[in-house]
Amino acid sequence: MDCPRFLELLHPWLDGELDLVNALEMERHSDGCGACLAESAALRDLKARLSHGALAFAAPPGLAARIRASLPVASPASVPPALPASDGSGSKRWRPWHRPRARLGAAGLVSALLALALGFWAMNAGFRRDALAGEMVACHVRSLQADHLFDVASTDRHTVKPWFTGKLDFSPPVADFSEEGFPLVGGRLEYLGGHPVAALVYRRHLHVINVFCWPAASGDNGRATPKTLQGYHVVFWSRDGFRLGAVSDLNAEELGQFVELMKR
Numbered sequence: 001m002d003c004p005r006f007l008e009l010l011h012p013w014l015d016g017e018l019d020l021v022n023a024l025e026m027e028r029h030s031d032g033c034g035a036c037l038a039e040s041a042a043l044r045d046l047k048a049r050l051s052h053g054a055l056a057f058a059a060p061p062g063l064a065a066r067i068r069a070s071l072p073v074a075s076p077a078s079v080p081p082a083l084p085a086s087d088g089s090g091s092k093r094w095r096p097w098h099r100p101r102a103r104l105g106a107a108g109l110v111s112a113l114l115a116l117a118l119g120f121w122a123m124n125a126g127f128r129r130d131a132l133a134g135e136m137v138a139c140h141v142r143s144l145q146a147d148h149l150f151d152v153a154s155t156d157r158h159t160v161k162p163w164f165t166g167k168l169d170f171s172p173p174v175a176d177f178s179e180e181g182f183p184l185v186g187g188r189l190e191y192l193g194g195h196p197v198a199a200l201v202y203r204r205h206l207h208v209i210n211v212f213c214w215p216a217a218s219g220d221n222g223r224a225t226p227k228t229l230q231g232y233h234v235v236f237w238s239r240d241g242f243r244l245g246a247v248s249d250l251n252a253e254e255l256g257q258f259v260e261l262m263k264r
């Protein structure tokens, strides 16, 4: 196998679509060719990144059902006979696309695609919010796991707020809520959606609350329903031209109380 042939088969190989003989040849070639090995490693890495949490979106529950519901109902004549119990051979499985009568009509296909497009259009904003919430949860988890909760550890907002000066091109609103049972414990820089944001860290008993803050984009109405991702609650709100989002494993009720304090 030569390099052009290797590159030609690289995608199907990594997708596990090659037959054994070709797959073995691919392995043999990449073992002996540094350039092709590097190329396949880079592509593997890209695939891994793309399938990772913040970038990969699962279709929301019910989407398949909604698309199915939008398809034309089959007339009785086109309904296939009941299937015999599967014998596992697979050869007798009913394949609708092999049956002309059961094929989707062009109109059905168009309406299905239209429903899909409309669905995606409506969900796009939700997806972006979900992606952001996912990134925030990832940041939150990382800050706890890596024991990198703050770059500046202080319960004094007069220490935390100036710390951000020169590191961000905005000055996040920083307040301490020790008296209300939500002490400020520090702050750090984070990146969300490719932009540097302020992360303010609060505690409630043993729970950590990460509050992310960045300037609101124009046209951002700030409304977003609270979400629960991987067991973490995510709440968004807006204030004084800022967008804020809190992430915590604290129960939703107390996190809500905290957010109300932050909104004041």
Ligand SMILES: [Zn+2]
Pocket (backbone or CB within 6 Å): 002, 003, 006, 029, 033, 034, 035, 036, 037
């Ligand atoms: Zn090669």
